[in-house]
Amino acid sequence: MSESEFLRLVKLYRQTVFRVAYCQLKNYTEAEDITEEVFLSLYTYNGDFNEDSHAKAWLLRVTMNKCRNLLKSAYRRLSVPFEEATEKFVFAEKNELLDVVMTLKPKLRIPLYMYYYEEYSVKEIAGLLGEKETTITTRLSRGRKKLKELLTKEDKNELS
Amino acid sequence: MNYHKLFKDAFSSVSLQNDEESFVKSVAERKNTMENKRKISVKKSVVAICACVFFSVGTIVAAAESPEFNQFIYTTTGFVIDPDKIVYATPIPQYPIDGFSSIENIGKPIAEGVIKQEFPTEMYFVELKECTENKFIVEKIAYDNGQTIVLGDGFELEENQCVKITIDADFTAEYHTDRNGELVAVGYIYDNVAYDIFSGRTDGESLSVDFTADNAGKYSFYIINCCAGLQNYDSVSVEITNNYSGA
Numbered sequence: 045m046s047e048s049e050f051l052r053l054v055k056l057y058r059q060t061v062f063r064v065a066y067c068q069l070k071n072y073t074e075a076e077d078i079t080e081e082v083f084l085s086l087y088t089y090n091g092d093f094n095e096d097s098h099a100k101a102w103l104l105r106v107t108m109n110k111c112r113n114l115l116k117s118a119y120r121r122l123s124v125p126f127e128e129a130t131e132k133f134v135f136a137e138k139n140e141l142l143d144v145v146m147t148l149k150p151k152l153r154i155p156l157y158m159y160y161y162e163e164y165s166v167k168e169i170a171g172l173l174g175e176k177e178t179t180i181t182t183r184l185s186r187g188r189k190k191l192k193e194l195l196t197k198e199d200k201n202e203l204s
Numbered sequence: 205m206n207y208h209k210l211f212k213d214a215f216s217s218v219s220l221q222n223d224e225e226s227f228v229k230s231v232a233e234r235k236n237t238m239e240n241k242r243k244i245s246v247k248k249s250v251v252a253i254c255a256c257v258f259f260s261v262g263t264i265v266a267a268a269e270s271p272e273f274n275q276f277i278y279t280t281t282g283f284v285i286d287p288d289k290i291v292y293a294t295p296i297p298q299y300p301i302d303g304f305s306s307i308e309n310i311g312k313p314i315a316e317g318v319i320k321q322e323f324p325t326e327m328y329f330v331e332l333k334e335c336t337e338n339k340f341i342v343e344k345i346a347y348d349n350g351q352t353i354v355l356g357d358g359f360e361l362e363e364n365q366c367v368k369i370t371i372d373a374d375f376t377a378e379y380h381t382d383r384n385g386e387l388v389a390v391g392y393i394y395d396n397v398a399y400d401i402f403s404g405r406t407d408g409e410s411l412s413v414d415f416t417a418d419n420a421g422k423y424s425f426y427i428i429n430c431c432a433g434l435q436n437y438d439s440v441s442v443e444i445t446n447n448y449s450g451a
Binding site: 051055059063066067076084139145151160161163195 | 205207208210211212213214215216218219220222227230234235378384409
């Protein structure tokens with residue numbers, strides 16, 4: 045891949061890759077690390093992309109795989125990242141909506157994020173996550189229900 | 205509820221805080237570190253292979269001359285080679301997903317024998333808790349091939365009363381190679397006789413089975429793991445969908 049093409053894709057998609065990694069890992073440092081690794085894979089990738097959407101799908105697929113490998117690694121299973129243990133978020137603004145969304149289980153959170161934020165279709169999400177379309181539909185429906193419950197609970201807590 | 209707006213608002217603050225230039229610099233540094241590591245590991249591998257060849261040749265020659273040569277040789281790759289050169293794969297150990305409980309630890313053995321599926325099965329009684337009105341659930345359980353879970357201690361149903369049994373499986377364990385579904389049987393026990401309602405594959409990670417009671421009386425519901433390995437379920441629920449008068 046040429047350097048100019050690489051820099052163009054970095055500019056276009058580094059935040060997207062980071063958000064997907066953060067959505068899966070719930071940890072700033074690890075998500076940043078994965079983002080760098082994904083773009084390193086892109087740098088060493090020999091193929092060409094016909095369209096930017098193909099490059100994006102490739103980047104997201106690599107991100108999901110790298111996150112999955114990290115979550116499966118003995119290191120990650122045997123240790124709790126500092127940010128998770130202390131519930132310390134490093135983003136400048138305190139975002140309560142994000143806190144609520146991040147309490148969902150990853151298997152519900154990721155399809156919801158892909159569908160509503162990245163605006164992928166159910167078929168595309170199924171392809172990216174290597175799952176069946178029916179599984180994604182079920183997870184979206186369960187995720188919406190759970191999110192609604194959490195937000196209602198949050199509203200009640202605020203009122204009381 | 206506008207979920208598009210909700211997600212845009214929630215993730216608006218999630219962003220990498222370094223600029224593009226330092227990001228590209230970090231990627232380049234990572235690339236250099238990786239290449240250096242690769243050079244070092246190639247050198248180490250060459251040295252290790254030379255050492256192994258040197259020692260292994262001596263060991264194999266010594267073993268071949270030994271009267272104990274016929275004993276099994278355990279290789280480091282997890283295979284067992286017998287003297288007739290038949291290779292057996294060592295089974296991959298299967299454990300419940302972290303946080304999931306095996307039914308042997310949370311259930312009570314109630315019977316062992318043959319139930320509908322015509323293969324031996326161990327039956328375990330597992331308690332359910334009422335999560336919403338008329339919906340009873342057990343969460344994060346794992347059970348092995350041939351095991352049967354009897355869900356709760358029975359439900360008093362009226363004639364034509366409907367029940368929905370829902371399984372929410374979890375395929376995230378690495379030994380779940382078949383992501384198209386797992387083989388299960390779902391059924392009920394009435395008057396000490398077991399009847400299958402469903403026998404087949406889950407649809408991805410989900411399965412919902414509906415049942416209508418033909419007669420009034422006490423019904424127990426069961427699920428059987430009919431696949432070759434361990435299955436993990438996020439939840440199994442029994443929901444009485446109309447006219448429930450209590451267990």
